[in-house]
Amino acid sequence: MNKELRRVSVVVLLMFVALFASSTVITVFQSDNLRVDARNTRTLYSSYLAERGPILVNGVAVAQSTSSADRYRFQRVYSKPELYSAVTGYFTLNQGNSGIEGALNDYLSGTTNSQFLNKLNSIITGQDPKGASVELTINPAAQQAAWDALGANTGAVVAINPKTGKILAMISKTAYDPNLLAVHKSSTVIAAYKELVQSKDRPLLNRAIAGDLYAPGSVFKLVVASAAIDSGKYTAESLFPNPPTLTLPQSTSVISNSEGGTCSGTPQVSIATALRLSCNIPFAQLGLALGQETISRYATAFGFGQPLHVPQTVTPSKFPTGLNPPTLMLSSFGQASVRVTPLQIAMVSAAIANHGRLMQPTLIESITSPNLTIIQPFQETVLNDPISAATAATMTSLMISNVTSGAASNARINGVDVAGKTGTAENDESPNSLRTLWFTGFAPASDPEVAVAVVIENGNGFGNAIAAPIAKKVIEAVLNK
Amino acid sequence: MSGPSPLVATPPPTVGSERRRLFGGAGRLRLRVPAKLRNLELLLLIFAVAIMAAAVLLVQLGALGAVDASFFPFVGGLALLAVVMHVVLRVVASEADPFILPIATLLNGIGIAMIYRIDIAQHRLGWQSSGIRQMVWTAIAMVVALIVLVVIRNHRVLQRYRYIAMFVGIGLLLLPLIPGVGLQINGARAWIGIGARRADGTVPLSFQPGELAKIALAVFFAGYLVTARDSLSLVGRRFLGIRFPRVRDLGPILVIWLAAMAVLVLQRDLGISLLYFGLFLVMIYVATGRLSWVILGMTLFVGGAVAASQLLGYVANRFGAWLDAFNNDIYHRVGGSYQLVQGIFGMSGGGLTGSGLGLGSPNIVPFAASDFIVASLGEELGLTGLFAILALFLLFVSRGFRIAFAGQDDFGRLLGVGLAFIIALQVFIVIGGITRVIPLTGLTTPFMAAGGSSLVANWIIVALLLRLSDTVRAQPRIVVES
Numbered sequence: 010m011n012k013e014l015r016r017v018s019v020v021v022l023l024m025f026v027a028l029f030a031s032s033t034v035i036t037v038f039q040s041d042n043l044r045v046d047a048r049n050t051r052t053l054y055s056s057y058l059a060e061r062g063p064i065l066v067n068g069v070a071v072a073q074s075t076s077s078a079d080r081y082r083f084q085r086v087y088s089k090p091e092l093y094s095a096v097t098g099y100f101t102l103n104q105g106n107s108g109i110e111g112a113l114n115d116y117l118s119g120t121t122n123s124q125f126l127n128k129l130n131s132i133i134t135g136q137d138p139k140g141a142s143v144e145l146t147i148n149p150a151a152q153q154a155a156w157d158a159l160g161a162n163t164g165a166v167v168a169i170n171p172k173t174g175k176i177l178a179m180i181s182k183t184a185y186d187p188n189l190l191a192v193h194k195s196s197t198v199i200a201a202y203k204e205l206v207q208s209k210d211r212p213l214l215n216r217a218i219a220g221d222l223y224a225p226g227s228v229f230k231l232v233v234a235s236a237a238i239d240s241g242k243y244t245a246e247s248l249f250p251n252p253p254t255l256t257l258p259q260s261t262s263v264i265s266n267s268e269g270g271t272c273s274g275t276p277q278v279s280i281a282t283a284l285r286l287s288c289n290i291p292f293a294q295l296g297l298a299l300g301q302e303t304i305s306r307y308a309t310a311f312g313f314g315q316p317l318h319v320p321q322t323v324t325p326s327k328f329p330t331g332l333n334p335p336t337l338m339l340s341s342f343g344q345a346s347v348r349v350t351p352l353q354i355a356m357v358s359a360a361i362a363n364h365g366r367l368m369q370p371t372l373i374e375s376i377t378s379p380n381l382t383i384i385q386p387f388q389e390t391v392l393n394d395p396i397s398a399a400t401a402a403t404m405t406s407l408m409i410s411n412v413t414s415g416a417a418s419n420a421r422i423n424g425v426d427v428a429g430k431t432g433t434a435e436n437d438e439s440p441n442s443l444r445t446l447w448f449t450g451f452a453p454a455s456d457p458e459v460a461v462a463v464v465i466e467n468g469n470g471f472g473n474a475i476a477a478p479i480a481k482k483v484i485e486a487v488l489n490k
Numbered sequence: 491m492s493g494p495s496p497l498v499a500t501p502p503p504t505v506g507s508e509r510r511r512l513f514g515g516a517g518r519l520r521l522r523v524p525a526k527l528r529n530l531e532l533l534l535l536i537f538a539v540a541i542m543a544a545a546v547l548l549v550q551l552g553a554l555g556a557v558d559a560s561f562f563p564f565v566g567g568l569a570l571l572a573v574v575m576h577v578v579l580r581v582v583a584s585e586a587d588p589f590i591l592p593i594a595t596l597l598n599g600i601g602i603a604m605i606y607r608i609d610i611a612q613h614r615l616g617w618q619s620s621g622i623r624q625m626v627w628t629a630i631a632m633v634v635a636l637i638v639l640v641v642i643r644n645h646r647v648l649q650r651y652r653y654i655a656m657f658v659g660i661g662l663l664l665l666p667l668i669p670g671v672g673l674q675i676n677g678a679r680a681w682i683g684i685g686a687r688r689a690d691g692t693v694p695l696s697f698q699p700g701e702l703a704k705i706a707l708a709v710f711f712a713g714y715l716v717t718a719r720d721s722l723s724l725v726g727r728r729f730l731g732i733r734f735p736r737v738r739d740l741g742p743i744l745v746i747w748l749a750a751m752a753v754l755v756l757q758r759d760l761g762i763s764l765l766y767f768g769l770f771l772v773m774i775y776v777a778t779g780r781l782s783w784v785i786l787g788m789t790l791f792v793g794g795a796v797a798a799s800q801l802l803g804y805v806a807n808r809f810g811a812w813l814d815a816f817n818n819d820i821y822h823r824v825g826g827s828y829q830l831v832q833g834i835f836g837m838s839g840g841g842l843t844g845s846g847l848g849l850g851s852p853n854i855v856p857f858a859a860s861d862f863i864v865a866s867l868g869e870e871l872g873l874t875g876l877f878a879i880l881a882l883f884l885l886f887v888s889r890g891f892r893i894a895f896a897g898q899d900d901f902g903r904l905l906g907v908g909l910a911f912i913i914a915l916q917v918f919i920v921i922g923g924i925t926r927v928i929p930l931t932g933l934t935t936p937f938m939a940a941g942g943s944s945l946v947a948n949w950i951i952v953a954l955l956l957r958l959s960d961t962v963r964a965q966p967r968i969v970v971e972s
Contacts, residue, residue: 010776011895014903017907021887021891021914022884025880025884027927031922031926032868032876032877032921033873035838035925036837036873039834040839040841046816046835050835051836051850051851
């Protein structure tokens with residue numbers, strides 16, 4: 010009997026050896042493959058176990074993780090949710106992230122390769138893993154001023170430091186509360202998300218950089234005028250015919266100036282005067298004379314059609330190709346099919362303000378690891394040199410007179426030279442159509458600290474009446490006036 | 491095969507004293523001071539309860555972040571039960587094996603800690619919580635084990651009741667098939683309901699009689715094989731060098747095979763069917779020493795299982811989920827591999843050291859506290875913890891085999907190997923199913939998984955092994971390790 014018992018013992022031992030082997034295979038040899046399996050929700054849960062880094066404005070957290078009692082351990086909390094919703098974006102449980110939360114997710118969650126050593130270090134020292142903190146370039150006073158000034162309007166404000174490219178303010182209204190999407194119950198998140206998506210105000214759109222693009226109206230004249238002067242074909246004093254109405258070639262459409270009649274009362278106007286008084290008909294003729302290719306080249310140099318990340322992705326603005334003469338003429342004063350983001354318009358102003366040099370716009374001041382080493386310091390990056398310093402100087406003087414004695418009078422600030430341009434684009438052809446109202450400009454003109462763009466969706470009236478005072482408040486906030 | 495042992499192996503006292511005189515000197519004899527064994531057992535029990543206490547503490551710190559008063563009923567309850575059991579052993583089985591009780595207590599304790607941990611994750615409190623019910627079942631099971639120890643003072647009594655054991659075993663097996671009594675839970679009709687049925691069809695108490703049947707059948711097999719083994723082993727035709735049994739001797743194996751197939755087809759329980767048949771094969775092999783029985787039996791069972799996998803949807807599903815678990819269609823199918831794959835994700839996520847008790851997400855897996863408790867343990871205790879648990883089971887089984895090696899009567903030896911093999915095979919079927927060595931079946935991990943019937947049955951096995959080991963050692967004799 011003992012021989013049989015011994016054999017059975019061996020069989021039992023082999024059975025256990027099989028179990029030792031199979032559990033080893035699962036936990037050691039297959040674990041890398043199993044971890045990346047999309048169905049493995051534990052991988053997701055463990056990513057929430059690290060304390061996500063905060064998003065800071067001037068050292069104060071606008072988004073941070075506080076401890077929570079459930080299995081995710083941390084709850085994302087937004088201290089001024091709506092004010093910063095266009096900047097921070099939202100952070101959800103496996104339902105996608107947006108804004109800085111999305112673009113810098115790897116840094117905030119501590120999973121970038123540059124944070125690997127920190128992670129290793131925290132394992133050894135027994136500290137809880139933590140993500141990096143992100144300091145933004147936002148100026149809280151300018152952000153608040155832009156929020157307040159925009160009021161109940163639907164639209165966007167962007168302010169940039171023209172010398173560095175730092176984004177000082179970014180507001181998109183209607184805003185939303187990202188806290189609604191940060192709850193730890195997927196069904197609640199999905200319901201809140203659905204409600205936001207279906208809301209007719211479309212609060213999830215970041216109108217400043219990635220909403221539906223807007224027709225720029227007269228603010229596009231800055232690009233056309235810059236192209237005209239910088240190309241050397243014209244000067245600010247070049248004259249163009251100034252009839253009260255103009256029938257577009259190959260069509261029966263008639264264009265007029267925004268307030269009807271001749272723009273300045275003279276049969277011919279200079280580019281300078283046409284820009285100051287925002288005359289449409291001279292610019293239509295200038296555009297046709299310059300040609301599509303030249304305008305397109307300068308638009309591209311200002312950033313149109315170029316991919317851009319601040320670090321969230323910016324929708325490229327469009328100056329279309331293959332235009333026929335009437336469409337080209339309409340496009341030359343920002344109608345027809347030219348489409349822009351407010352950030353793009355602010356970049357045009359910023360390039361003119363910075364002596365023709367366009368800086369890469371960014372929201373990131375610095376990224377700092379939990380042990381206070383700076384992973385990514387601020388770095389100025391030149392994006393392009395769209396126009397010469399001389400052209401920029403000419404354009405600046407034209408924009409100053411635009412504010413002092415022209416169509417952008419509501420942007421005047423006592424004791425400060427403000428350079429500016431208004432715009433009013435019609436949403437459709439009907440006489441009482443709602444309009445897209447614009448202002449863009451910078452100040453102080455001699456040593457610019459801020460370039461700003463304001464857009465109001467579906468407004469009544471003109472850019473000067475509604476958009477320019479908003480820009481003025483933002484400029485005052487930046488200049489501490 | 492060793493030489494034919496006498497059926498009743500108790501050496502007459504005169505022979506013993508003669509031998510003692512013959513060899514002279516205590517050095518040749520393995521004379522034991524009883525208290526030594528029990529003192530060792532007490533030490534190990536303290537160790538086992540301490541580990542369980544640490545586990546409950548870690549669960550509370552990990553999952554709740556604070557120590558909670560419910561720590562005391564769990565740890566105190568188990569400690570009290572273990573001490574009572576230990577004291578009774580000092581009186582009624584003072585020479586019993588000192589490892590069996592601490593190992594069973596420790597496995598039981600770790601199981602309670604993990605069940606309690608799943609309760610916390612699923613927000614179950616009071617009588618709703620499986621942890622408290624498991625604690626109560628542990629108490630019931632250990633009291634039943636005590637009764638077995640006290641009532642059965644000599645295991646050879648059981649041999650007399652082998653046919654009663656057979657009827658009890660088969661009766662228990664078939665009980666769930668009786669309409670009105672049987673319950674179908676998760677596809678298998680292996681439960682009986684006790685108490686009035688509620689409106690939603692559930693009952694206050696459900697019990698899996700098959701768990702108890704395995705003990706009754708082990709007793710029957712041992713008793714029957716001891717008497718019948720001569721006719722089963724000595725007669726037959728040689729074919730290809732192996733002596734095959736006569737057709738008329740095939741009766742018992744065919745009956746057991748049919749019973750196993752009935753369980754497979756009627757109760758839809760692959761695990762129990764495999765367990766009974768495996769148990770029978772091992773016991774008949776040990777009793778007769780004839781490999782032909784094993785070959786015959788395995789052929790019958792594999793043939794039956796293959797036929798069942800062709801004919802029965804649930805068996806085919808189990809095979810599909812085993813062989814191609816990560817296939818997305820099978821993963822999402824009802825009765826597919828979702829549970830298996832999530833359990834594997836959990837274990838692989840645990841890695842070598844585990845997430846720590848209370849810090850993983852074992853409750854993602856369905857039945858994390860019962861069928862898949864090993865996956866939960868693997869996730870939170872890691873491969874290290876799994877190895878420790880497997881080692882405890884291996885040690886437990888080896889103590890059972892030791893009884894079979896050292897026993898003096900063939901009935902006791904057969905019963906010992908049968909009971910130990912039940913634990914070994916059940917561990918293999920469960921953990922092998924979870925780690926994809928074999929298809930997943932619905933058996934419980936002995937001592938650990940949430941479930942009363944399994945606890946009661948396995949603690950009865952503990953009591954019987956303790957009784958057997960006490961008999962083996964209680965008779966001073968010369969060490970004969972043939």
